[in-house]
Amino acid sequence: MNKVQLSVIGLTSGQTQGSYTLILGEKNGRRKLAIIIGSFEAQSIAIEIEKIVPFRPMTHDLFVSLSHLFDIELQEVIIHKLQEGVFYAKLVCVKNGETHDIDARTSDAIALAVRFKCPVYTTDEIMLAAGHEINIEEKIEDGSEDPTDEELEEEKAPVTGFELDEFSTLSHEELNILLDEAIKIEDYQRAALIRDEMNKRG
Helix, strand or coil: CCEEEEEEEEEEECCCCCEEEEEEEECCCCEEEEEEEEHHHHHHHHHHHCCCCCCCCCHHHHHHHHHHHCCCEEEEEEEEEEECCEEEEEEEEEECCEEEEEEEEHHHHHHHHHHHCCCEEEEHHHHHHHCEECCCHHHCCCCCCCCCHHHHHCCCCCCCCCCCHHHCCCCHHHHHHHHHHHHHCCCHHHHHHHHHHHHHHC
């Protein structure tokens, strides 16, 4: 199997209510995969990327705690099959030197991968069938040099995919209060937005 390494580019709102699009980009390449996932999994991925600490452990955090307790390492995630528009993934785990493959939904697998900080792979066949090339050509003028890292960063979708305008006029203290309230009621999408605004200010 010819593996292609992927990284999380971002999350955007889906076309149907309660759905989100997870965008995975080819490492050292221009192709990307767009995978529709649910709101819970989107929240779980977003809060880990944004480094937001939940008021109570989420399901994926519980899995991580159990894995550490019983000395199970998540070595890698592989999106290995695409059938009738559905992506299939597996967790490659190691315990006592033995490797085990565990079937998982792709959204859950990615939520765990960002927590274990393990690589995510797919196959070249899947990239050929479902991958799309990131459009950066318009950033290169005739005969000019390759785009800078800052220009490439502009191609990335925001992690949460929401607008931050409602927080732009608030003070840092007000943002901190709203962040604490959002975490207490487990509104992690809103918490991620607030954290984005705080990070933007430095």
